[in-house]
Amino acid sequence: MTNFDAPGARALETARVRGAQYADVRFEEGRTERVEVRNGDVVTLADETSTGYGIRAFCDGAWGFASSPDLTGAGIDLTAARAVAIAKAGASVAARRFAQAPLERYVDSFETPCETDPDTVSLGDRVALLLEAERSLHVKPEIAVGHAWIDLWRTDKTFYSTTGSRIAQALRQSGSGLAALAVGNGDAQQRTHPGDVGLYQSGGWEIVELAALRENAARIGEEAAALLTAPQCPAGTLDVILGASQVSLQIHESCGHAAELDRIMGWEANFSGTSFLDPAQLGTLRYGSDAVTIVVDNRMPRGLATAGYDDEGARSVAADIVRDGILVGFETSRDTARTIGRETSACVRAQNWQHIPMIRMCNLNLLPGNLPFEALFEDVDHGIYMESNRSWSIDDHRLNFQFGCQVGWEIVRGRRTKMVKNPTYAGVTPQFWQSCDAIADERSWTAWGTPNCGKGEPMQTGRTAQAAAPARFRNVQVGVGYN
Amino acid sequence: MDEAGREDVAQRVLGLAGGACEAIVVDSDVGLTRFTHNAIHQNLAERDTSVRLRTIVDGRTGVAATNDLSEAGLRTVVTRAQASAGLAPRNPNAPALAENPRVAAPPGAFDATLAAVTPEQRAEIAADVFRVADAGGVWAAGYVTTERSGITLANSRGTLSSYDATTCGLNVKVNGADATGYAEFFGRALAGLDGAAVATVAVDKARAGAAPQPVEAGAWTVILEPPAFGELASYLLDHFSAQTYDEGSSFLSDGLERRYAGERVTLGDDFAHPLHAGMPFDYEGVPTRRLPLLEGGTAKNVVTDATWSKRLALPDTGHAEPAPSAAGPQARHVVVSAGEQSREALIAGTKRGLLISRFWYIRPVDRRRTIVTGMTRDGTFLIEDGKLGHGVRNMRFNQSILEALARAEFADTQALTAGYSYSIVVPAVKMEGFHFTSVADF
Numbered sequence: 001m002t003n004f005d006a007p008g009a010r011a012l013e014t015a016r017v018r019g020a021q022y023a024d025v026r027f028e029e030g031r032t033e034r035v036e037v038r039n040g041d042v043v044t045l046a047d048e049t050s051t052g053y054g055i056r057a058f059c060d061g062a063w064g065f066a067s068s069p070d071l072t073g074a075g076i077d078l079t080a081a082r083a084v085a086i087a088k089a090g091a092s093v094a095a096r097r098f099a100q101a102p103l104e105r106y107v108d109s110f111e112t113p114c115e116t117d118p119d120t121v122s123l124g125d126r127v128a129l130l131l132e133a134e135r136s137l138h139v140k141p142e143i144a145v146g147h148a149w150i151d152l153w154r155t156d157k158t159f160y161s162t163t164g165s166r167i168a169q170a171l172r173q174s175g176s177g178l179a180a181l182a183v184g185n186g187d188a189q190q191r192t193h194p195g196d197v198g199l200y201q202s203g204g205w206e207i208v209e210l211a212a213l214r215e216n217a218a219r220i221g222e223e224a225a226a227l228l229t230a231p232q233c234p235a236g237t238l239d240v241i242l243g244a245s246q247v248s249l250q251i252h253e254s255c256g257h258a259a260e261l262d263r264i265m266g267w268e269a270n271f272s273g274t275s276f277l278d279p280a281q282l283g284t285l286r287y288g289s290d291a292v293t294i295v296v297d298n299r300m301p302r303g304l305a306t307a308g309y310d311d312e313g314a315r316s317v318a319a320d321i322v323r324d325g326i327l328v329g330f331e332t333s334r335d336t337a338r339t340i341g342r343e344t345s346a347c348v349r350a351q352n353w354q355h356i357p358m359i360r361m362c363n364l365n366l367l368p369g370n371l372p373f374e375a376l377f378e379d380v381d382h383g384i385y386m387e388s389n390r391s392w393s394i395d396d397h398r399l400n401f402q403f404g405c406q407v408g409w410e411i412v413r414g415r416r417t418k419m420v421k422n423p424t425y426a427g428v429t430p431q432f433w434q435s436c437d438a439i440a441d442e443r444s445w446t447a448w449g450t451p452n453c454g455k456g457e458p459m460q461t462g463r464t465a466q467a468a469a470p471a472r473f474r475n476v477q478v479g480v481g482y483n
Numbered sequence: 484m485d486e487a488g489r490e491d492v493a494q495r496v497l498g499l500a501g502g503a504c505e506a507i508v509v510d511s512d513v514g515l516t517r518f519t520h521n522a523i524h525q526n527l528a529e530r531d532t533s534v535r536l537r538t539i540v541d542g543r544t545g546v547a548a549t550n551d552l553s554e555a556g557l558r559t560v561v562t563r564a565q566a567s568a569g570l571a572p573r574n575p576n577a578p579a580l581a582e583n584p585r586v587a588a589p590p591g592a593f594d595a596t597l598a599a600v601t602p603e604q605r606a607e608i609a610a611d612v613f614r615v616a617d618a619g620g621v622w623a624a625g626y627v628t629t630e631r632s633g634i635t636l637a638n639s640r641g642t643l644s645s646y647d648a649t650t651c652g653l654n655v656k657v658n659g660a661d662a663t664g665y666a667e668f669f670g671r672a673l674a675g676l677d678g679a680a681v682a683t684v685a686v687d688k689a690r691a692g693a694a695p696q697p698v699e700a701g702a703w704t705v706i707l708e709p710p711a712f713g714e715l716a717s718y719l720l721d722h723f724s725a726q727t728y729d730e731g732s733s734f735l736s737d738g739l740e741r742r743y744a745g746e747r748v749t750l751g752d753d754f755a756h757p758l759h760a761g762m763p764f765d766y767e768g769v770p771t772r773r774l775p776l777l778e779g780g781t782a783k784n785v786v787t788d789a790t791w792s793k794r795l796a797l798p799d800t801g802h803a804e805p806a807p808s809a810a811g812p813q814a815r816h817v818v819v820s821a822g823e824q825s826r827e828a829l830i831a832g833t834k835r836g837l838l839i840s841r842f843w844y845i846r847p848v849d850r851r852r853t854i855v856t857g858m859t860r861d862g863t864f865l866i867e868d869g870k871l872g873h874g875v876r877n878m879r880f881n882q883s884i885l886e887a888l889a890r891a892e893f894a895d896t897q898a899l900t901a902g903y904s905y906s907i908v909v910p911a912v913k914m915e916g917f918h919f920t921s922v923a924d925f
Contacts, residue, residue: 044807045567065527089602183731269624270656320903481881
């Protein structure tokens, strides 16, 4: 990790001289490596690095942000001056003030766990794994496209502030997955593994191995082909069991985004929307059933958003959002938390050095229940078990949703029976979570990463996690969109 | 970084790499002033310059990229690209690099005034929005953005092309007590960023939509304003890729020269359309062709890049994405042809229907059948006996886009509309039998 102490000090001093009452600067060195195989061809062998810094300046109750890759003294001076000028421009027309200068000071370092450094795995071995796994998808002639990929990400970042903070973090994240597209019978059906985007977690090569691509490829290919002739998912009001990765998506869309306090305050109103939640509901709103407890945990070892500190230099914490079904907290930043008289939950992140930090859901976990996965089926007379997301849409208040999965199996009198295609379900967020009456235990609880969460303008791609186990929901509207 | 600077970086890295290779240098300077509750809350400037190197050694391809433009940084990116290429399996179908002619940017791509805009100017445009919103007793959320960008592509066969552009956008959502309204502007010239004018449209919509009433779900005649239709139509774009066409996941996979939509539906890819003024070459340096995609509802072409041109024995239409691109070629400058009636005439000719300002969170439900779902937002109104009526509560739809286009009528005026993953020129459109499946309580 490069030592940025000297340019960091220069950036802060320039901002101060230009008139900033507070400033911070975040230097980042990022490296992303991707290998991708498609129908036997290695279509991607990419190795990308990006280094730069983003400066936040606080002037008269307004923030300015400027970023640059120019690490020369002149470049740093120019960027710091730009951040201050932008803050002053904002302050000049501000009828109200959103911001207050931070006071905290941390001198610390943090590293995500990494059992096997990906650098110890040759490019040749990475390619060989994907070629073998992708080839194994083609178990049926209907498989028109096989696809396999590996992503290896490394981010070294150092944060400095005018309060004296110096925080160095080394974050390692890895992911991989498979997809099989089957075409035939006038239809096209896709299956993916693991989950819908692959398995993404903090860590090294061990995360790729955990995905077990070779071991699951043939099954995924078989299922994709079988979907072409599977019957349509029935429509009606049925019980639903969602696989763990779909529960992760459900948390992400209907809780994670809904509980972002910037969104609740209208900061995202023009793009990703607002929220049905309100600070006045804290401690009183029944968000879900007693079985539902959802927590922020940004230091959990394998979360894709795991970090010691967020991107405004606040220390990561564990905090409840929903406890035993009751709404008790939000994902917050310093500025937003202050408006409700609380401390930040340190959920501020930027996509990279180039972008302004803002509230992200980070690691948001549904705590596991106490039933083995198989036991979820025993009490279902007629229902659908659905796996792996295919379609997701929710309104801009995060209330009315409609999700679709890649595959379903009809449940009849407690037993999983025939495969059905195009399973969809719809609901309204609090009613849906109140219908959750059982969650599988920790043996099927996984920290599912979402590597592609969009928010903000210019839009940033965030890396979030939602640890989840399969869960059961009663009396759900199923089959929407096809009936 | 100007054109000369980018060309210098590109030639330096090509010189270091030697052999068959291609360099793409991209420079961008983005300013964005974001506001909510009639005050600025996020105000930023982002700047970066990077180089992407693709090396091809005996059918083996490697790609590396960096924003370290020092001699050491460029040497490192060469080493990494070549290391990847050295370990890649040989792909006998990989197309060779070609020498491509230099092509000029279309008129209107670059506005020097916009390129020099300051944070103070963006703040003043935002302040104009605040004044209109304050006067209307509502609050506005949105952004003012300005961007200057440049791209230079060079390869070892002698291709050298550059494109400089400016873009700007003004996005205003106005929030009343129980209704919201939306208006926008996207373009390439600063003169279009009229905060008061755009805010006035949004305020008028929020006022007109106050006390929204529920209407029944089911099949409706709808008139979609350009932001709504643009987002809906964006879910067709990937279907025009030679890759999805060949692999069977496109609605076009049943073949070209077949009728897929109504006879009034004509759309094409046209980088030179005045509202696009887009990049005239693709990310392989191939001049981009202006080509029809649907004419009178009949499929005419798919877009290709070097790989898919070779694979399907079709002309290379110049629609490559930056390497590596597993998604294949893409139509980046789609234009939906206008009709003959004004938007007002379409409304006047509607017995009972809905005027929809904007959609939200459209996602595919059944890709091959082009069924998508999404919600209305920020201004939905009842039309009765040819007149605009009260605001309507938001609704969810599930609808095949192609089926909706089977009986489409288009307004006579086009607009550029954009989202985070698309930029498209469309008119307002009237469609019959648009299926809504549920009604929200807001």
